[in-house]
Amino acid sequence: MQYLPNILFVLALAVGIGFFARNIRRLTRNIRLGREVAADGTRAERFGNMARIALGQQKMVVRPVAGLLHVIVYLGFIIINIEVLEIIIDGIFGTHRIFAFLGPVYDVLIATFEILALLVLVAVIVFWLRRNALRLQRFWKPEMKGWPKRDADWILYIEAILMVLFLTMNAADYSLQQLGADHYVEAGAYPVSSLLAGWMSGWTESTLIAVERTAWWLHILGILFFLNYLYYSKHLHILLAFPNTYWGRVKPQGAFNNLESVQKEVALMMDPEADPYAAPLDDAEPPAKFGASDVMDLSRIQLLNAYTCTECGRCTSECPANQTGKKLSPRKIMMDTRDRLEEVGRKIEANNGTWEPDGRQLLDDYITREELWACTTCNACVEACPVSIDPLSIIMDMRRYLVMEQSAAPQELNVMMGNIENNGAPWPFNQMDRLNWKDE
Structure with a gap:
């Protein structure tokens, strides 16, 4: 019975990490359904992006209030993970505050953890008020109804509960240290929980131990739950922001990616020695699909990008099409892409690892043509995203499919392209008159 808590802890840790590893494998499999493409820019440029944007939170602080609050939560969760490491070691080996031998350094660490935990708790409360009391417009767009709205609130509740449990655990521990209880070595500085410990004055040693152990177990089990909740939540960006910014766009935002198959056709047309009527070789690969109609x-x-989306809505709030009442929401483009990818992943699992077409696709079933053609391609959404997500690239690939595979461009665009072909300009002017504007 002496080692029962340690055994139970190891089992809980194994289940939590095992389930997390399973979800990571599913995530990796789903992402690998996409086309493999060359990375943009050099490694030095990509590492620079990751250091500035993911680690340095460069684009978060563009909006100072939300940026500062996010930096507090970000630093809090990163630094407090040192405390999680101590809990894991203690849980496995039955020790208590294994890092106490660090002495004054440990005092500083625990004090820092406590101050950050309090700041995280305050930030979470402010975040909740901004969403639910102030009702900021970007959090109440149509795509944020149902699960996305509940998910955002549940994350805040989980974070608040974890911080309260951490401070409660420390408050009971501090009280036990003051009582000289066995196994509770006197170590650490407790600027926040020492104040909470005042409420526990007069409690018996057995009551304090029960409170400390309960808070300890709930805290670590809550962390394991949160770790596995990430896969089903917008908070997956905690794990993916770093690789996403590393693989993010480096070239100028206005640069357009050319299709290799189209480049080859143009090169063939421009080659005076080439025979444009030559039949393709028998073993020649069929031309690649132009653009995209589904996640594959x-x-x-x-x-x-789709899995990294934080659903913060900065892209949508900056989108001029959305501001003028158009149906387009760049955030919804990313959410729809992720939802369709998850649907495909579930059907692959149901079919024993193979994909069978299901009669559905990203185009029309998730993202409408009206949304795609509402985009002005201004890159405001790309510039606004704090983790280098590029909704415009998906919009442009789906437009390519409509134009080049289905010849389904809007009438206005067809007229413009016809004018360019016939008149050398997008307007219906005679070629002789196309430069008359400069004389006016």
Whole structure:
């Protein structure tokens, strides 16, 4: 019975990490359904992006209030993980505050953890008020109804509960240290929980031990639950922000990716010695599909983008089409892509690892043509995203499919392209008159 808590802890840890590993394998499999593409820019440029944007939170602080609150939560969860490491070691070996031998350094660490935990708790409360009391417009768009809205709130509740459990655990521990209880070595500084410990004055040693152990177990089990909740939540960006910014766009935002198959056709047309009527070789590969109609036509980087989306809505709030009442929401483009990819993944699992067409696709079943053609391609959404997500690339690939595979461009665009072909300009002017504007 002496080692029963240690055995139970190891089992809980194994189940939590095992389930997490399973979800990571599913995530990796789904992303690998996309096309493999070459990375943009050099490694140095990509590492620079990751250091500035993911680690340095460069684009978060563009909006100071939300940025500062996010930095507090970000630092809090990263630094407090040192405390999680101590809990895991203690849980496995039955020790208590294994890092106490660090002495004054440990005092500083625990004090820092406590101050950050309090700041995280305050930030979470402010975040909840911004969403639910102030009702900021970007959190109440149509795509944020149902699960996305509940998910955002549940994450805040989980974070708040974890911080309260951490401080409660420390408060009971501090009280036990003051009582000289066995196994509770006097170590650490407790600027926040020492104040909470005042409420526990007069409690018996057995009551304090029960509170400390309960908070300890609930805290670590809550962390394991949160770790596995990430896969089903917008908070997956905690894990994916770093690889996403590393693989993010480096070239100028206005640069357009050319299709290799189209480049080859143009090169053939421009080659005076080539025979444009020559039949393709028998073993020649069929031409690649132009653009994208489903998630398998997108690149792995675009699918990684979809899973990394934080649903913060900065892209949608900056989108001029959305601001003028158009149906387009760049955030919805990413959410729809992720939802369709998850649907495909579930059907692959149901079919024992193979994909069978299901009569559905990203185009029309998730993203409408009206949304795609509402985009002005201004890149405001790309510039606004704090983790280098590129909704415009998905929109443009799906437009390519409509134009080049289905000849389904809007009438206005067909008229413009016809004018360019016939008149050398998008307007219906005679070629002789196309430069008359400069004389006016």
